Amino acid sequence: MHVNKGSIFGIIGENGAGKTTLIKCLTGIYRVNEGSILINGEDVFDNNKLKQKIGYVPDENQYFSSFRVKELLKFYKKTYNDFSQERFDELNKKFKIPVNRRVRELSKGMKMRTSILLNLSLKPDILILDEPTSGLDPVIKKEIMSIIVDEVASRDVTVFISSHHLDHIERICDNVAIIKNGEIKLMSSMEDAKNSIKKLQVVFKDTIDINKELYSLDGVIKIETIGRVNYIITKDYTKKLEKKFYDMGADFIEVVDMSLEDMFIYFVEEEDKNE
Amino acid sequence: MNKIVNKALFYKEWINIKWITLLTIVMLSLYKVYGVISALNQNKISEQQGNILIDRWFNNGLGGGESYYFVMVFVVILLAIILFVGEKASETQAFIASMPFTRKEIILNKWLVGVLSLLMSFVVTYIFLSIFYAANINDLNTTLNPYTDIIKWFFIDTFQYICIFTFIILAQAVMGNSIVSSIVGGIILLVPLFITIVVQNLTVRYFGYIEQIYMVYNKIYGWVNIYSYNLTHKEWVNIDSNSAKEIYMTMYYSNYKLKLLMLFILTCLFLYLACVSYKKRDLEYNLRLIVFKNLEPVFIWGFTICSGLLAGSIFGNDSLRVFGICSIIFTIIGYFISKLLLKVLSSGK
Numbered sequence: 001m002h003v004n005k006g007s008i009f010g011i012i013g014e015n016g017a018g019k020t021t022l023i024k025c026l027t028g029i030y031r032v033n034e035g036s037i038l039i040n041g042e043d044v045f046d047n048n049k050l051k052q053k054i055g056y057v058p059d060e061n062q063y064f065s066s067f068r069v070k071e072l073l074k075f076y077k078k079t080y081n082d083f084s085q086e087r088f089d090e091l092n093k094k095f096k097i098p099v100n101r102r103v104r105e106l107s108k109g110m111k112m113r114t115s116i117l118l119n120l121s122l123k124p125d126i127l128i129l130d131e132p133t134s135g136l137d138p139v140i141k142k143e144i145m146s147i148i149v150d151e152v153a154s155r156d157v158t159v160f161i162s163s164h165h166l167d168h169i170e171r172i173c174d175n176v177a178i179i180k181n182g183e184i185k186l187m188s189s190m191e192d193a194k195n196s197i198k199k200l201q202v203v204f205k206d207t208i209d210i211n212k213e214l215y216s217l218d219g220v221i222k223i224e225t226i227g228r229v230n231y232i233i234t235k236d237y238t239k240k241l242e243k244k245f246y247d248m249g250a251d252f253i254e255v256v257d258m259s260l261e262d263m264f265i266y267f268v269e270e271e272d273k274n275e
Numbered sequence: 276m277n278k279i280v281n282k283a284l285f286y287k288e289w290i291n292i293k294w295i296t297l298l299t300i301v302m303l304s305l306y307k308v309y310g311v312i313s314a315l316n317q318n319k320i321s322e323q324q325g326n327i328l329i330d331r332w333f334n335n336g337l338g339g340g341e342s343y344y345f346v347m348v349f350v351v352i353l354l355a356i357i358l359f360v361g362e363k364a365s366e367t368q369a370f371i372a373s374m375p376f377t378r379k380e381i382i383l384n385k386w387l388v389g390v391l392s393l394l395m396s397f398v399v400t401y402i403f404l405s406i407f408y409a410a411n412i413n414d415l416n417t418t419l420n421p422y423t424d425i426i427k428w429f430f431i432d433t434f435q436y437i438c439i440f441t442f443i444i445l446a447q448a449v450m451g452n453s454i455v456s457s458i459v460g461g462i463i464l465l466v467p468l469f470i471t472i473v474v475q476n477l478t479v480r481y482f483g484y485i486e487q488i489y490m491v492y493n494k495i496y497g498w499v500n501i502y503s504y505n506l507t508h509k510e511w512v513n514i515d516s517n518s519a520k521e522i523y524m525t526m527y528y529s530n531y532k533l534k535l536l537m538l539f540i541l542t543c544l545f546l547y548l549a550c551v552s553y554k555k556r557d558l559e560y561n562l563r564l565i566v567f568k569n570l571e572p573v574f575i576w577g578f579t580i581c582s583g584l585l586a587g588s589i590f591g592n593d594s595l596r597v598f599g600i601c602s603i604i605f606t607i608i609g610y611f612i613s614k615l616l617l618k619v620l621s622s623g624k
Contacts, residue, residue, distance in 0.1 A: 024369060024373075024558075027372075027373040029372040029373050029558055030557070031557060046377045049375075050375075051373070056373040060366050061366065062369060063367065063370065066290075066361070075283055075286060075287050078283035
């Protein structure tokens with residue numbers, strides 16, 4: 001698995017698929033048993049120099065509940081050499097975090113905003129976000145996504161994001177990977193995924209059952225038949241495939257783009273079936 | 276030193292434990308400073324009533340206070356719990372591990388802040404005692420109450436509680452649950468003494484009372500029980516057999532320098548082991564009772580054997596046979612309890 005500098009990489013998967021574990025390996029929290037995680041050719045585990053440049057927003061509150069936000073701010077300032085108070089103040093105009101409040105007095109959404117705010121203020125080269133929008137209202141969700149995109153555009157930040165909000169992933173990510181049972185099952189650029197995973201609505205001349213024949217074609221994930229219309233999901237859409245359908249007696253073919261959410265659902269169903 | 280002290284970690288830990296430092300200062304002041312003040316007041320009351328004065332009131336006031344030793348161990352256990360409790364029970368340890376700190380820095384800074392907290396408390400108490408000593412120098416017989424008593428107390432107690440604290444840090448490094456590990460750490464230090472007592476009892480029962488062997492055991496007690504290192508020995512001295520007024524009690528430390536050296540060596544050893552363990556610790560097993568799978572048999576068999584010996588000592592006082600039967604039964608029970616503890620006290624998260 002490789003993530004390009006200055007890109008946004010999205011990881012999606014069901015609950016318990018291994019997204020958070022992968023992220024904890026990427027941030028050097030967990031020691032990997034096999035393989036290695038390299039950033040600029042260096043192992044991330046116990047590597048202070050690399051970690052100075054990594055911002056990490058976890059999926060649940062991680063801060064010391066007894067600390068005030070201003071104490072956390074001080075802790076971050078002492079930890080990260082490039083932490084910017086100006087950036088913090090500037091972003092906090094939008095985030096509106098009361099710095100005198102203790103962490104335990106903040107709502108779930110506010111805790112998440114605090115985490116994002118602090119991690120953006122350390123001016124990271126790599127920003128790792130685990131479910132960053134959970135517990136946030138739609139306005140701030142949109143605001144955060146736009147800040148992340150701005151960071152990539154202005155500072156060439158590499159973003160690794162895991163989320164169940166697939167519409168966000170679809171909107172901002174350059175590359176996406178699907179993880180299941182701890183394994184990366186699919187990895188592709190967003191554009192390639194959109195171009196190759198398609199839904200085809202096909203009507204055949206004869207009403208005979210050709211499902212078996214269709215499933216034998218490479219890349220066909222799922223077939224649903226309603227009346228005369230066959231809804232065929234493929235992960236390898238090409239013009240050649242369309243031609244094959246015509247050769248098999250297709251009368252009418254319509255190619256429909258799929259959302260990332262649809263792609264994910266079909267993909268998971270297919271994997272479940274194979275298991 | 277700059278490489279070891281991480282200002283961010285130091286700041287974080289200090290915020291957590293500053294109240295414990297205050298508590299330690301209060302406790303030390305209560306037992307030691309108030310101890311000598313009480314001794315002086317007692318003398319003044321005795322003087323008014325025409326009773327015998329205690330010449331060594333400062334020495335006696337400083338060395339007294341039986342419950343002091345228990346309270347201080349409790350404070351040290353509390354200190355270790357506070358340093359770890361917020362992190363092990365939540366995602367906070369993962370947060371710290373994701374930041375630019377090495378594992379060695381994390382554990383060393385916890386230890387350093389804990390040591391600083393203890394050191395500060397002892398230094399503050401030392402200053403209070405010195406001021407009090409200087410203020411009452413006219414009422415003091417400085418030969419019988421030398422200033423070195425304060426210095427001796429300061430060094431032995433500081434070394435003693437830093438050593439116990441370091442051992443509890445080691446227990447924290449190999450165990451998951453922060454409260455249980457601190458308590459278990461405190462108990463483990465008593466195990467060598469407990470085993471020595473059981474073996475001594477068995478020897479006496481089997482071979483009968485042999486004074487020389489008994490004396491050897493008594494010497495061993497003093498060395499295997501770290502908790503006894505800073506205990507003051509009381510000695511009644513009568514320098515003039517014709518006058519009861521010349522009877523006095525003096526408090527002193529036995530094998531003082533050797534014990535200081537021993538405490539220093541043990542502290543270094545425990546700290547080294549704590550660093551090695553914490554570096555090897557996998558955070559995903561943070562909530563297990565014993566973080567390292569290969570140390571689980573040590574816990575199981577340690578618990579099992581101690582349960583058997585404890586039950587044997589309690590119920591088998593009369594004969595070796597009863598001792599043997601009770602030990603075997605409770606060894607088996609202890610085995611299952613230890614397994615149960617491993618299960619119950621390890622969170623499945």
